[in-house]
Amino acid sequence: MPHTPLTITRLVVPAELSDDNAAEFRACAELNRLICDEQVGLPDLAPSAAQMLPSWSDNTDSVDLGFVAREGQQIVGMVTMSFAQEAEARAAEVDLLVPEATWGHGVEDALLARAETEARARGRSLVQLWSLHPPREQQQMLVPRTGWGRVPATPLSDLLSSNGFTLEQMERNSKYDLQSDADPVRETLAEAMMAAGNDYEVVEWNMPTPPEFREGFAEVLARLSTDAPSGDMDFAAQNWDAERVVRREARLLGAGQAVSVVAVRHVSSGALVAFNELLIGADRTSVTHQFGTLVSKKHRGHRLGTIVKCANLLRWRELMPQSPVVSTFNAEENRPMLNINEAIGFRPVSYAAAWQKEI
Structure with missing residues:
Protein backbone atom coordinates (compact mmCIF):
# COMPACT_ATOMS: atom_id res chain seq x y z
CA MET A 1 0.00 0.00 0.00
CA PRO A 2 1.54 3.36 -0.99
CA HIS A 3 2.63 5.67 1.82
CA THR A 4 0.54 8.82 2.20
CA PRO A 5 2.85 11.85 1.91
CA LEU A 6 3.19 14.22 4.85
CA THR A 7 2.04 17.79 4.29
CA ILE A 8 2.63 20.75 6.61
CA THR A 9 0.44 23.83 6.41
CA ARG A 10 0.00 27.00 8.46
CA LEU A 11 -2.48 26.67 11.33
CA VAL A 12 -5.63 28.67 10.66
CA VAL A 13 -6.51 31.04 13.53
CA PRO A 14 -10.20 31.98 13.47
CA ALA A 15 -11.67 35.28 14.55
CA GLU A 16 -14.18 33.38 16.68
CA LEU A 17 -14.36 29.73 17.74
CA SER A 18 -17.84 29.54 16.24
CA ASP A 19 -16.47 30.38 12.76
CA ASP A 20 -16.46 27.76 10.02
CA ASN A 21 -12.63 27.82 9.88
CA ALA A 22 -12.13 27.14 13.61
CA ALA A 23 -11.75 23.33 13.39
CA GLU A 24 -7.93 23.33 13.18
CA PHE A 25 -7.56 25.68 16.12
CA ARG A 26 -9.91 23.59 18.22
CA ALA A 27 -7.97 20.48 17.19
CA CYS A 28 -4.73 22.13 18.32
CA ALA A 29 -6.09 22.65 21.83
CA GLU A 30 -7.42 19.09 21.99
CA LEU A 31 -4.11 17.70 20.76
CA ASN A 32 -2.24 19.64 23.44
CA ARG A 33 -4.60 18.25 26.06
CA LEU A 34 -4.12 14.69 24.76
CA ILE A 35 -0.33 14.99 24.89
CA CYS A 36 -0.32 16.39 28.44
CA ASP A 37 -2.44 13.40 29.40
CA GLU A 38 -0.20 10.91 27.60
CA GLN A 39 3.03 12.34 28.99
CA VAL A 40 2.15 13.03 32.63
CA GLY A 41 -1.53 12.20 33.11
CA LEU A 42 -2.47 15.87 33.57
CA PRO A 43 -4.61 17.02 30.62
CA ASP A 44 -5.62 20.20 32.45
CA LEU A 45 -2.09 21.57 32.04
CA ALA A 46 -3.18 22.47 28.51
CA PRO A 47 -5.31 25.58 27.90
CA SER A 48 -8.59 25.25 26.04
CA ALA A 49 -9.13 26.76 22.61
CA ALA A 50 -11.19 29.53 24.26
CA GLN A 51 -8.30 30.33 26.59
CA MET A 52 -5.77 30.33 23.74
CA LEU A 53 -7.63 32.45 21.18
CA PRO A 54 -7.38 35.92 22.80
CA SER A 55 -3.58 35.69 22.97
CA TRP A 56 -3.29 34.35 19.43
CA SER A 57 -5.52 37.17 18.16
CA ASP A 58 -3.42 39.99 19.67
CA ASN A 59 0.10 40.29 18.22
CA THR A 60 1.10 43.45 20.08
CA ASP A 61 3.35 41.85 22.68
CA SER A 62 3.85 38.35 21.27
CA VAL A 63 3.21 36.76 17.88
CA ASP A 64 1.77 33.22 18.00
CA LEU A 65 1.53 30.88 15.05
CA GLY A 66 1.43 27.19 14.27
CA PHE A 67 1.82 24.50 11.64
CA VAL A 68 -0.31 21.40 11.06
CA ALA A 69 1.08 18.09 9.80
CA ARG A 70 -1.28 15.80 7.88
CA GLU A 71 -1.16 12.46 6.19
CA GLY A 72 -4.01 12.72 3.73
CA GLN A 73 -6.82 14.37 5.68
CA GLN A 74 -5.65 13.10 9.07
CA ILE A 75 -3.90 15.49 11.44
CA VAL A 76 -0.83 13.65 12.77
CA GLY A 77 0.86 16.46 14.68
CA MET A 78 1.27 20.20 15.14
CA VAL A 79 3.90 22.66 16.25
CA THR A 80 3.15 26.05 17.78
CA MET A 81 5.53 28.99 18.08
CA SER A 82 5.62 32.21 20.08
CA PHE A 83 7.79 35.22 19.28
CA ALA A 84 8.25 37.91 21.95
CA GLN A 85 8.16 41.34 20.33
CA GLU A 86 10.89 43.07 22.36
CA ALA A 87 13.61 44.37 20.04
CA GLU A 88 16.25 42.37 21.92
CA ALA A 89 14.35 39.04 21.73
CA ARG A 90 16.49 36.30 20.17
CA ALA A 91 14.37 33.22 20.84
CA ALA A 92 11.43 31.44 19.32
CA GLU A 93 9.45 29.47 21.91
CA VAL A 94 8.20 26.19 20.46
CA ASP A 95 5.70 23.53 21.55
CA LEU A 96 5.92 20.25 19.63
CA LEU A 97 2.59 18.40 19.62
CA VAL A 98 2.91 14.86 18.27
CA PRO A 99 0.86 12.13 20.00
CA GLU A 100 2.04 8.62 20.76
CA ALA A 101 -0.02 7.18 17.88
CA THR A 102 1.99 9.03 15.23
CA TRP A 103 5.35 9.45 16.99
CA GLY A 104 8.35 7.73 15.46
CA HIS A 105 7.35 8.02 11.81
CA GLY A 106 9.15 11.25 11.00
CA VAL A 107 6.31 13.64 11.89
CA GLU A 108 8.15 15.10 14.89
CA ASP A 109 11.36 15.55 12.87
CA ALA A 110 9.54 17.36 10.07
CA LEU A 111 7.68 19.69 12.42
CA LEU A 112 10.79 20.52 14.44
CA ALA A 113 12.67 21.31 11.22
CA ARG A 114 9.77 23.51 10.06
CA ALA A 115 9.85 25.40 13.35
CA GLU A 116 13.59 26.03 13.06
CA THR A 117 13.15 27.27 9.48
CA GLU A 118 10.43 29.68 10.60
CA ALA A 119 12.56 30.91 13.51
CA ARG A 120 15.46 31.70 11.15
CA ALA A 121 13.13 33.42 8.71
CA ARG A 122 11.96 35.71 11.51
CA GLY A 123 15.51 36.58 12.53
CA ARG A 124 15.69 34.45 15.67
CA SER A 125 18.96 32.75 16.64
CA LEU A 126 17.60 30.52 19.43
CA VAL A 127 14.86 27.91 19.69
CA GLN A 128 13.46 27.11 23.14
CA LEU A 129 11.23 24.15 23.94
CA TRP A 130 9.81 22.51 27.08
CA SER A 131 9.28 18.78 27.61
CA LEU A 132 7.01 17.22 30.23
CA HIS A 133 8.20 14.38 32.47
CA PRO A 134 6.50 12.16 35.06
CA PRO A 135 7.86 12.08 38.64
CA ARG A 136 9.56 8.69 38.51
CA GLU A 137 13.00 7.13 38.45
CA GLN A 138 14.24 5.02 35.56
CA GLN A 139 17.56 3.89 34.13
CA GLN A 140 18.14 6.97 31.97
CA MET A 141 17.76 10.15 34.01
CA LEU A 142 18.46 13.68 32.80
CA VAL A 143 20.07 16.50 34.81
CA PRO A 144 20.02 20.11 33.54
CA ARG A 145 23.03 22.41 33.33
CA THR A 146 21.87 24.16 36.51
CA GLY A 147 22.48 20.87 38.36
CA TRP A 148 19.07 21.16 40.04
CA GLY A 149 16.55 18.37 39.53
CA ARG A 150 16.47 15.17 37.49
CA VAL A 151 13.82 13.63 35.26
CA PRO A 152 13.40 10.43 33.25
CA ALA A 153 14.24 10.57 29.56
CA THR A 154 11.30 10.54 27.13
CA PRO A 155 10.98 10.22 23.35
CA LEU A 156 10.74 14.01 23.10
CA SER A 157 13.85 14.59 25.22
CA ASP A 158 15.69 11.99 23.10
CA LEU A 159 14.66 13.88 19.96
CA LEU A 160 15.85 17.20 21.35
CA SER A 161 19.17 15.79 22.54
CA SER A 162 19.83 14.28 19.13
CA ASN A 163 19.00 17.58 17.41
CA GLY A 164 21.49 19.75 19.27
CA PHE A 165 19.33 21.10 22.08
CA THR A 166 20.84 21.63 25.55
CA LEU A 167 18.89 20.84 28.71
CA GLU A 168 19.21 24.10 30.64
CA GLN A 169 16.77 24.00 33.54
CA MET A 170 14.15 21.95 35.37
CA GLU A 171 10.80 23.13 36.70
CA ARG A 172 8.68 21.30 39.24
CA ASN A 173 4.93 21.16 38.74
CA SER A 174 3.18 20.97 42.11
Missing part, protein backbone atom coordinates in the same frame (compact mmCIF):
# COMPACT_ATOMS: atom_id res chain seq x y z
CA LYS A 175 -0.44 20.76 43.17
CA TYR A 176 -2.22 22.05 46.27
CA ASP A 177 -5.50 20.54 47.46
CA LEU A 178 -7.96 23.42 47.83
CA GLN A 179 -10.34 21.17 49.77
CA SER A 180 -7.76 20.38 52.48
CA ASP A 181 -7.57 21.90 55.95
CA ALA A 182 -6.74 25.61 55.57
CA ASP A 183 -5.37 26.06 59.12
CA PRO A 184 -1.71 25.41 58.16
CA VAL A 185 -1.97 28.15 55.53
CA ARG A 186 -3.54 30.59 58.00
CA GLU A 187 -0.86 29.86 60.59
CA THR A 188 1.94 30.24 58.07
CA LEU A 189 0.50 33.53 56.86
CA ALA A 190 0.23 34.93 60.38
CA GLU A 191 3.85 34.03 61.11
CA ALA A 192 5.03 35.62 57.86
CA MET A 193 3.07 38.82 58.50
CA MET A 194 4.71 39.11 61.91
CA ALA A 195 8.15 38.61 60.36
CA ALA A 196 7.55 41.23 57.65
CA GLY A 197 6.46 43.83 60.18
CA ASN A 198 5.00 47.25 59.49
CA ASP A 199 7.22 48.02 56.50
CA TYR A 200 4.87 46.12 54.19
CA GLU A 201 1.12 45.89 53.59
CA VAL A 202 -1.06 43.52 51.58
CA VAL A 203 -3.24 44.75 48.71
CA GLU A 204 -5.52 42.52 46.66
CA TRP A 205 -7.88 42.71 43.72
CA ASN A 206 -9.71 40.72 41.08
CA MET A 207 -8.59 41.50 37.55
CA PRO A 208 -8.89 43.90 35.85
CA THR A 209 -6.29 45.73 37.92
CA PRO A 210 -7.59 49.04 39.37
CA PRO A 211 -6.12 52.08 37.56
CA GLU A 212 -4.19 53.22 40.65
CA PHE A 213 -2.19 49.97 40.70
CA ARG A 214 -1.47 49.55 36.98
CA GLU A 215 1.87 51.34 36.81
CA GLY A 216 3.17 49.63 39.93
CA PHE A 217 1.94 46.26 38.73
CA ALA A 218 3.64 46.84 35.38
CA GLU A 219 6.96 47.42 37.16
CA VAL A 220 6.78 44.19 39.14
CA LEU A 221 5.56 42.18 36.13
CA ALA A 222 8.60 43.39 34.20
CA ARG A 223 10.86 41.82 36.82
CA LEU A 224 9.48 38.35 36.04
CA SER A 225 11.65 38.31 32.91
CA THR A 226 14.80 39.34 34.79
CA ASP A 227 14.49 38.31 38.46
CA ALA A 228 12.93 34.84 38.21
CA PRO A 229 15.46 31.96 38.13
CA SER A 230 15.91 30.81 34.53
CA GLY A 231 19.34 29.18 34.33
CA ASP A 232 20.95 30.06 31.00
CA MET A 233 17.67 30.31 29.12
CA ASP A 234 17.84 33.51 27.07
CA PHE A 235 14.78 35.64 27.82
CA ALA A 236 14.64 39.25 26.70
CA ALA A 237 13.82 41.79 29.40
CA GLN A 238 10.16 42.66 28.89
CA ASN A 239 8.95 46.22 28.54
CA TRP A 240 5.88 46.90 30.65
CA ASP A 241 3.64 49.91 31.20
CA ALA A 242 0.04 50.44 32.26
CA GLU A 243 -1.18 49.93 28.69
CA ARG A 244 0.47 46.52 28.46
CA VAL A 245 -1.14 45.51 31.75
CA VAL A 246 -4.53 46.41 30.25
CA ARG A 247 -3.79 44.40 27.08
CA ARG A 248 -2.66 41.36 29.06
CA GLU A 249 -5.75 41.41 31.22
CA ALA A 250 -8.06 41.76 28.23
CA ARG A 251 -6.50 38.58 26.85
CA LEU A 252 -6.84 36.73 30.16
CA LEU A 253 -10.37 37.83 30.95
CA GLY A 254 -11.65 37.63 27.38
CA ALA A 255 -12.01 33.86 27.63
CA GLY A 256 -14.27 34.02 30.68
CA GLN A 257 -11.37 33.41 33.03
CA ALA A 258 -11.06 34.93 36.50
CA VAL A 259 -7.83 36.07 38.16
CA SER A 260 -7.13 37.00 41.77
CA VAL A 261 -4.04 39.08 42.54
CA VAL A 262 -2.50 39.49 45.98
CA ALA A 263 0.42 41.91 46.17
CA VAL A 264 2.63 43.42 48.85
CA ARG A 265 3.32 47.14 48.88
CA HIS A 266 6.40 48.66 50.48
CA VAL A 267 4.85 51.26 52.75
CA SER A 268 7.55 53.95 52.69
CA SER A 269 8.06 53.92 48.91
CA GLY A 270 4.58 52.90 47.84
CA ALA A 271 6.05 50.37 45.38
CA LEU A 272 4.51 46.97 44.75
CA VAL A 273 7.34 44.54 45.56
CA ALA A 274 5.72 41.09 45.48
CA PHE A 275 2.69 39.48 43.87
CA ASN A 276 0.88 36.20 43.26
CA GLU A 277 -1.79 35.45 40.65
CA LEU A 278 -4.35 32.62 40.63
CA LEU A 279 -6.35 31.95 37.47
CA ILE A 280 -9.29 29.72 36.58
CA GLY A 281 -11.13 29.13 33.31
CA ALA A 282 -14.79 29.75 32.63
CA ASP A 283 -15.56 26.42 34.31
CA ARG A 284 -15.25 27.37 37.96
CA THR A 285 -15.06 23.69 38.96
CA SER A 286 -11.82 23.19 37.01
CA VAL A 287 -8.16 23.28 38.04
CA THR A 288 -6.76 26.61 39.20
CA HIS A 289 -3.43 27.69 37.73
CA GLN A 290 -0.93 29.89 39.47
CA PHE A 291 0.36 32.42 36.98
CA GLY A 292 2.97 34.96 38.04
CA THR A 293 4.63 34.92 41.46
CA LEU A 294 7.59 37.13 42.28
CA VAL A 295 9.35 38.97 45.07
CA SER A 296 11.59 41.82 43.92
CA LYS A 297 15.23 41.01 44.56
CA LYS A 298 15.96 43.84 46.99
CA HIS A 299 12.94 42.95 49.13
CA ARG A 300 13.66 39.24 49.51
CA GLY A 301 14.27 37.79 52.96
CA HIS A 302 11.14 39.28 54.55
CA ARG A 303 8.83 36.31 53.84
CA LEU A 304 6.88 38.28 51.25
CA GLY A 305 6.61 35.23 48.97
CA THR A 306 4.92 33.34 51.77
CA ILE A 307 2.55 36.23 52.35
CA VAL A 308 1.33 36.57 48.76
CA LYS A 309 0.98 32.81 48.25
CA CYS A 310 -0.85 32.10 51.48
CA ALA A 311 -3.08 35.16 51.34
CA ASN A 312 -4.15 34.36 47.79
CA LEU A 313 -4.84 30.70 48.57
CA LEU A 314 -7.11 31.73 51.44
CA ARG A 315 -8.79 34.38 49.30
CA TRP A 316 -9.27 31.90 46.47
CA ARG A 317 -11.06 29.40 48.70
CA GLU A 318 -13.72 32.05 49.26
CA LEU A 319 -13.87 33.17 45.63
CA MET A 320 -13.79 29.74 43.96
CA PRO A 321 -14.96 27.13 46.49
CA GLN A 322 -15.57 24.48 43.80
CA SER A 323 -12.07 24.45 42.30
CA PRO A 324 -10.31 21.26 43.48
CA VAL A 325 -6.61 22.10 43.19
CA VAL A 326 -4.02 24.75 42.36
CA SER A 327 -1.27 23.81 39.88
CA THR A 328 2.03 25.71 39.83
CA PHE A 329 5.46 25.51 38.20
CA ASN A 330 8.68 26.57 39.96
CA ALA A 331 12.34 26.31 39.00
CA GLU A 332 14.06 23.48 40.88
CA GLU A 333 16.84 25.87 41.93
CA ASN A 334 14.28 28.25 43.43
CA ARG A 335 14.55 26.56 46.80
CA PRO A 336 13.04 29.48 48.79
CA MET A 337 9.80 29.29 46.78
CA LEU A 338 9.73 25.48 46.89
CA ASN A 339 10.20 25.63 50.66
CA ILE A 340 7.10 27.79 50.88
CA ASN A 341 5.13 25.43 48.64
CA GLU A 342 6.14 22.34 50.57
CA ALA A 343 5.40 23.93 53.94
CA ILE A 344 1.81 24.80 52.97
CA GLY A 345 1.01 21.48 51.29
CA PHE A 346 2.01 21.58 47.61
CA ARG A 347 3.17 18.20 46.29
CA PRO A 348 5.12 17.45 43.08
CA VAL A 349 3.10 15.81 40.28
CA SER A 350 5.21 16.35 37.14
CA TYR A 351 8.25 18.18 35.78
CA ALA A 352 9.02 20.41 32.81
CA ALA A 353 12.49 20.50 31.26
CA ALA A 354 13.66 23.66 29.47
CA TRP A 355 15.71 23.11 26.30
CA GLN A 356 17.58 25.62 24.15
CA LYS A 357 19.40 25.50 20.81
CA GLU A 358 21.44 28.01 18.85
CA ILE A 359 20.39 27.93 15.20
